[in-house]
Amino acid sequence: MTAHVIEEYGDPDVFTETTVATPEPGPEELRVEVAATSLNPVDYKIRRGDLPDFAPPFPATLHCDVAGVVDAVGEDVEGFEVGDEVYGMPGGAGRQGALADYVVGHAGTFAPAPDAIPLEDAAALPVVATTALEMLTDKADAGEGDEVLVYGGAGGVGHVGVQLADDLGADVTATGSTAEKRALAADLGADATVDYTTSDVEAYTAEHASGDGFDVVFDPVGDDHLQTAFDAVRPFGTVVTTESSSTQDLSAMHANSLSLGVVLVILPVLRGEGQARIGEELREIASLVDDGAVEPVVSEYYAFDEVADAHRRGEAGDFRGKLVLTRE
Template sequence: MAEEMAAYVIEEYGDPDVFQRQTVEVPDPGPEEVRVDVAATSLNPVDYKIRRGDIPDFAPEFPAVLHCDVSGVVDAVGEEVDRFDEGDEVYGMPGGAGRQGALAEYVVGNAGTFAQAPESLSLEEAAALPVVALTAWEMLADKTTVDEGDDVIVYGAAGGVGHVGVQMADHFGADVTATGSTEAKRSLAAELGANATVDYTETDVATYIDEHAGGDGFDVVFDPVGDDHLETAFEAVRPYGSVVTTESSSTQDLSPMHASSLSLGVVLVILPVLLGEGEERIGEELTEIARLVDEGAVEPRIDERFGFDEAAAAHRRGEEGGVLGKLLLVAE
């Protein structure tokens, strides 16, 4: 076992070119931790927001190894861990925010932040799932419940969280309407299970409520986009309905919530890692998600693959927008 490893780190916030390859010490797992030989990671907006310095409270210490998602093979097990053995293929969300992440040969994290990887995907592809699938799961199965025949609208339906949200809502038996600004995005949403698609740049809220939600609004509005979409969500939801979102930064008038007796659920899936407590929740939910994947209910869509040495290019592509599904970064 080598004592040093390659890692792609940032020493300061900035544009994608701040990534640099360094040789650092291989981390040892603590009593409740496992070390994973990294197969792949994927890009989420939280990763480039941390890199830019938008959310410094979430950043690992410099030199910082970013990226929250990971898949790989368990390489070492802490003395108090009995859930995993060396050689297990796992996926998880152990760091990248609050602690060192996955853009390295090895990552260490609390055993509770991992689960056995889905059997029906390649190990590399499993790295596309944790952040987005956990977010979609917590939005649809924790912050609200979706019943057979519910009208659910998914904003940003071809994006990372959205494309999993479409599949999960469909699996739960909802009638899914999906929004997308391009034909390619709407086609992907339909392919993933949406019953109807809407070009929100050309169609106002009242029109798509009339066409797809019986005129009184959707039972659930699934909003992984935020900003102006959250304001639109309050218009699109029926009285007593639910809006679920990942929104964190915009200022909103909440009076529509009172007027229509709405519920609002906000999800931050990396919170257990940031708090350093309750990490078992992550592993339990990832176990359930792996079951959905192996049942054929959920599959990540990989738009493009990069090597770890192409982290800057992956971040540029992600920040440009227009990604269908996820960008995957594969270890050398």
């Protein structure tokens, strides 16, 4: 089969197109003919060599997200048949990923694709949507009447977070660095938006939180944003994040009895156990998509042989929602 691989870590031009053996599914595995994948920060961090423990063996086929059609079913797999349209996150973390004609993964990392959107668009969802779902319903308990601050409300995880928080009945404030990004967050369900480049955390918290801060601060950005989250959340409130590798002053957590939740959705793939958690969350997300509560925003589509361009744009950050790569 054809795959776009890296033989070493490097810049976006390190990808090469090559022919590799078509993988065979083992017990409890599916082989999926790939329709599309999408770009997540973890993908270009692996490519650069920032996360060697997450990387597949060289020659490495990258990308966690996939949407496609089941091509073969391994032993001891129930609930999937050849020809099923599925989406999932089977690779990119020690396993070969989706930038190829076929990908093999544990059946627990897949679910039936949503009916309401094109199959290719479903590839935009797995990592970002499961992350947002875990942040709001597992690490936090966001619900009716809660005031939720979403950092990066037009970003990959953030744009799903806005929609999920709105569907849960929360009052949502979203940040964005441009008028275009703030407008998208508002269209997706944010009740208020903030230009964090011109307003400090004390000012927008006083304006948009009714009490001493937000009930939940949703941070898929990290670094300085994670630090300001401790200032934006109310006493006894919850901060949820995807980034915990930066150094932070945690004194506000003690002073205000805060909860901090950290999400790494690919952990079941890394550990090789508990993969059914991913599939269960993907089924819930598909139901939300089919009910009209969640819709992925795709800024641009790339062909697989344009993967270098997609990675360059991803690292530059000048887009909203997700970048999707389709296999032609």
